[in-house]
Amino acid sequence: MKALLLSAYAADSHRYWARGLTAHLEMIDWTLIELAPRHFQWRVRGNPLSFMSEHDATLSQAFDLIVATSLVDLATLVGLYPHLGRAYRVVYFHENQFAYPLGQDQKPRIEPLMVNLYSALAADRVLFNSQWNRDSFFDGVAGFLKKMPERVAPVRLETLKARTDILPVPLWPLAEAPSVEREAPARIIWNHRWEYDKNPEDFFAALEVLSDKGLEFELVVMGQMFRQRPEVFDQAAERLSRHITCWGHQTRERYLEELGKGGIVVSSAWHEFQGLAVMEAVQHGCVPLVPERLCFPEYYADRYRYDGSREALIERLAQWLTSPATRPQAPHISTWTWPQMTPRYQSQLQPSA
Known part of the structure; x- marks a missing residue:
C-alpha cells in the first residue's frame, strides 16, 4: 500500500507520532511531508498553498492511503489535486481547535475551526487520541453551527460521528524496563x-x-x-x-x-x-x-x-x-x-x- 502522510504543523508531539507510524507500520510504503510549526494562523489556512508550492510533484502522484493531521486543509488539498480523492483518507486529531483555550491577548478566529471541520467531513475515517478530544470536537461543532447566520442544520454530524474512533498516540517501547524505587529522592x-x-x-x-x-x-x-x-x-x-x-x-x-x-x-x-x-x-x-x-x-x-x-x-x-x-x-x-x-x-x- 502506497501512503501519503501529511503534517501541516509538525510540533514535537506530531513528529513523535509520525515517526512512530512510519517505523512500526513497515508494510506500508510511506511518503512523509511536514511543514514547520511556525506562523500558526498562516499555516492553518495556507498549508495547501505551501504543500502545492513545495511538493507539487509528490502530490501529483497516486496514493492508496492519505493520513493527515487535523490542521491539514484536506478538503482544499483534494480540490487542488482531485485524484487524491480516490485514496482512502484518514484524518488524525492530536487536538481540536474548538476546545483550544485562548491566551490573554488572543481573539477567537473561525479559520482554524473551519479547517478542522472541513477536513473531518472530507475524510473516510476520523481518529481522535482521546474520548475527551472527540467529545469536545463534536460539542464545539454543534455550538459553532448554531452561531452561523444561515443556521446550518447539523444533519451530517451523526454520519460523521459514525466514521470516528479513539486511537491514542503510542509510546515508543523502552529498551529495558525502568527501575525506580518508591523511596527515590523527592x-x-x-x-x-x-x-x-x-x-x-x-x-x-x-x-x-x-x-x-x-x-x-x-x-x-x-x-x-x-x-x-x-x-x-x-x-x-x-x-x-x-x-x-x-x-x-x-x-x-x-x-x-x-x-x-x-x-x-x-x-x-x-x-x-x-x-x-x-x-x-x-x-x-x-x-x-x-x-x-x-x-x-x-x-x-x-x-x-x-x-x-x-x-x-x-x-x-x-x-x-x-x-x-x-x-x-x-x-x-x-x-x-x-x-x-x-x-x-x-x-x-x-x-x-
Missing part, C-alpha cells in the same frame, strides 16, 4: 510546553507554598520552549532556585535521563487532549499527579488525580513528599506502546475498518 517534574495553556501559574505557586513550608524536594523543569513564554517561568527560576536540579530545554538524551531518575510528574493543564509528556514520564517510572479534567480520567486511576484546584495540588504533593509510603507506584502502561497498538493502527488504516 523530585517534582514539569516536562510540558512552556505556554499558558499548560497553566504553569498553579504549578509554580504550589511549589512556592511547599518551599515556604520548609519541604525539601528537587525540581526538574524541562519541555519545549519558545521565544516568548509566560513570565512565571523566569520568576520561578529565581524564587525556587535552591530546589532546581535541571532547567530548560534539554537534548533528547538528557530529557530521558532525567525522567529515568524518577519522581512525581505533575500536570496542572487547562488544555490536554492526551498528555504525551506525562505518559512518557510514567513510562520511565515517574508517578503522575494530574487534574480531574480533560483527558486525564481516561488514562489515570483516581489515586493519581486531584480535583484540579491549586489547594488540592498543594495538599497531595505535601502528603507524597512528607509520607513517601502514601505515594502509589507508577502505573503500568505497556498497553500504550507501539508493539501493543500496531494492530489497532493497521485495522484503522484499512478501508474495511
Whole structure:
C-alpha cells in the first residue's frame, strides 16, 4: 500500500507520532511531508498553498492511503489535486481547535475551526487520541453551527460521528524496563510546553507554598520552549532556585535521563487532549499527579488525580513528599506502546475498518 502522510504543523508531539507510524507500520510504503510549526494562523489556512508550492510533484502522484493531521486543509488539498480523492483518507486529531483555550491577548478566529471541520467531513475515517478530544470536537461543532447566520442544520454530524474512533498516540517501547524505587529522592517534574495553556501559574505557586513550608524536594523543569513564554517561568527560576536540579530545554538524551531518575510528574493543564509528556514520564517510572479534567480520567486511576484546584495540588504533593509510603507506584502502561497498538493502527488504516 502506497501512503501519503501529511503534517501541516509538525510540533514535537506530531513528529513523535509520525515517526512512530512510519517505523512500526513497515508494510506500508510511506511518503512523509511536514511543514514547520511556525506562523500558526498562516499555516492553518495556507498549508495547501505551501504543500502545492513545495511538493507539487509528490502530490501529483497516486496514493492508496492519505493520513493527515487535523490542521491539514484536506478538503482544499483534494480540490487542488482531485485524484487524491480516490485514496482512502484518514484524518488524525492530536487536538481540536474548538476546545483550544485562548491566551490573554488572543481573539477567537473561525479559520482554524473551519479547517478542522472541513477536513473531518472530507475524510473516510476520523481518529481522535482521546474520548475527551472527540467529545469536545463534536460539542464545539454543534455550538459553532448554531452561531452561523444561515443556521446550518447539523444533519451530517451523526454520519460523521459514525466514521470516528479513539486511537491514542503510542509510546515508543523502552529498551529495558525502568527501575525506580518508591523511596527515590523527592523530585517534582514539569516536562510540558512552556505556554499558558499548560497553566504553569498553579504549578509554580504550589511549589512556592511547599518551599515556604520548609519541604525539601528537587525540581526538574524541562519541555519545549519558545521565544516568548509566560513570565512565571523566569520568576520561578529565581524564587525556587535552591530546589532546581535541571532547567530548560534539554537534548533528547538528557530529557530521558532525567525522567529515568524518577519522581512525581505533575500536570496542572487547562488544555490536554492526551498528555504525551506525562505518559512518557510514567513510562520511565515517574508517578503522575494530574487534574480531574480533560483527558486525564481516561488514562489515570483516581489515586493519581486531584480535583484540579491549586489547594488540592498543594495538599497531595505535601502528603507524597512528607509520607513517601502514601505515594502509589507508577502505573503500568505497556498497553500504550507501539508493539501493543500496531494492530489497532493497521485495522484503522484499512478501508474495511
